[in-house]
Amino acid sequence: MKYLDEYRDARLARALLADLAKRVTRPWVLMEICGGQTHTLMRYGIDELVPSQIELVHGPGCPVCVTALETIDKAIHIASLADVTLVSYGDMLRVPGSHSDLFRVKAAGGDVRIAYSPMEALKVARANPGRRVVFLGIGFETTAPPNAMAVWQAAREGLGNFSMLASHFLVPPAIRLLLESPTNRVQGFIAPGHVCTVMGYRQYDELCREYHVPIVVGGFEPVDLLEAISMLVAQLEEGRAEAENQYVRSVGYEGNRPAQELMERVFEVSDRKWRGIGVIPRSGLRLREEFAAYDAEKVFGVEDTTADEPAECLSAQVLQGLMKPVDCPAFAVRCTPETPLGAPMVSAEGACAAYYQYRRSA
Amino acid sequence: MCLAVPGKILETKEENGSRLGRVQFGGITRLVQLDFVPEAGVGDYVIVHVGFALSKVNAEEAQRTYEMLEEMGMLEQDSEVRIQDSGPPSSDSPES
Numbered sequence: 001m002k003y004l005d006e007y008r009d010a011r012l013a014r015a016l017l018a019d020l021a022k023r024v025t026r027p028w029v030l031m032e033i034c035g036g037q038t039h040t041l042m043r044y045g046i047d048e049l050v051p052s053q054i055e056l057v058h059g060p061g062c063p064v065c066v067t068a069l070e071t072i073d074k075a076i077h078i079a080s081l082a083d084v085t086l087v088s089y090g091d092m093l094r095v096p097g098s099h100s101d102l103f104r105v106k107a108a109g110g111d112v113r114i115a116y117s118p119m120e121a122l123k124v125a126r127a128n129p130g131r132r133v134v135f136l137g138i139g140f141e142t143t144a145p146p147n148a149m150a151v152w153q154a155a156r157e158g159l160g161n162f163s164m165l166a167s168h169f170l171v172p173p174a175i176r177l178l179l180e181s182p183t184n185r186v187q188g189f190i191a192p193g194h195v196c197t198v199m200g201y202r203q204y205d206e207l208c209r210e211y212h213v214p215i216v217v218g219g220f221e222p223v224d225l226l227e228a229i230s231m232l233v234a235q236l237e238e239g240r241a242e243a244e245n246q247y248v249r250s251v252g253y254e255g256n257r258p259a260q261e262l263m264e265r266v267f268e269v270s271d272r273k274w275r276g277i278g279v280i281p282r283s284g285l286r287l288r289e290e291f292a293a294y295d296a297e298k299v300f301g302v303e304d305t306t307a308d309e310p311a312e313c314l315s316a317q318v319l320q321g322l323m324k325p326v327d328c329p330a331f332a333v334r335c336t337p338e339t340p341l342g343a344p345m346v347s348a349e350g351a352c353a354a355y356y357q358y359r360r361s362a
Numbered sequence: 363m364c365l366a367v368p369g370k371i372l373e374t375k376e377e378n379g380s381r382l383g384r385v386q387f388g389g390i391t392r393l394v395q396l397d398f399v400p401e402a403g404v405g406d407y408v409i410v411h412v413g414f415a416l417s418k419v420n421a422e423e424a425q426r427t428y429e430m431l432e433e434m435g436m437l438e439q440d441s442e443v444r445i446q447d448s449g450p451p452s453s454d455s456p457e458s
Contacts, residue, residue: 002407036365142366194365194409248420256416258398349365
């Protein structure tokens, strides 16, 4: 496929690796934020091919992993109601809540459906006027504009039986949290290419200046990631700390204005609890008051649900790059994709699932 | 979740006040919302996420990157380092 295959070219990857080997003179710790990038690194063995001075640690950019336990519990509660059809992205179904998961609700007769796009939930709502249709709208900045469009379109049509359980996360406040931590080891970041496709990288420019840390927006194919690593190492070796863009074929400095405008019209910035990490100020998006009629938290009165995180899952440390999945005592023993203790073992973007799937051992 | 793949717009149409495109990804085609890429038309490549095009692929930039990498590739043909796909196919399809 065009714009895909050439970025998987082994010859180009070899050239970038050789270039990297010449460039690096000291140890550097780099973090890729996005779980999709983690999976590419593991799948192609890039973590083992780069010069040994380069350590790659994995970031919190897995929306399924950071969705708060409370959100899962709210979804389970709503999906269990007899007149509700809950529509979700597939990854969310196996994520353990406090006492159950959405798969079990479905197995017990609940109407839980998987959708590829939020617009499919609107179709379900139009076709079933007698049922209350709830879309579990999670994600980072990449997914916020499509989810915003579903709410916007529902409001435009006056689709009274549709609502969204919205839980959106923003990347820059999470990077800030990592950089402010006294235990931080990360010296350079690969910023998530599709988040930046929507948002641009102005915000990352600010982070680079404030914390004197280089950030390179990276794509998702092996050649993209090797080039992004090479750009980061070049900056670190030269003592520079700038926001640079490797993923130029999709990302511009200002991002996608029409997508940002719709997102801003439907959502507002709010504090958000990240699973395993806790509340990060102004790190999420919630529906504006104007769209309260489409806000499932309000429609179903579940705003005050609370939950306690299980102690055995060490995902908080994995998601902040403080621990590798294989260092967790439960990894591949009591925690597997079939019987996950936490979301990073479930999600297609979870670091634990990546290590499990591609057989990395300690 | 933030997975997105490039596809080529084959045709466009209006539906429910939105502009939609029939977009080809390798062997399959899908209807995609084009609300966020008013500049994209038939023949353009777009990056698609959960049924929405989020950007029009910048063909010139893609070409420049590719040429630069190609040039490096030509210079480094004797490298010993190997890269290979070590696992099952990941979720590249827009289904994921």
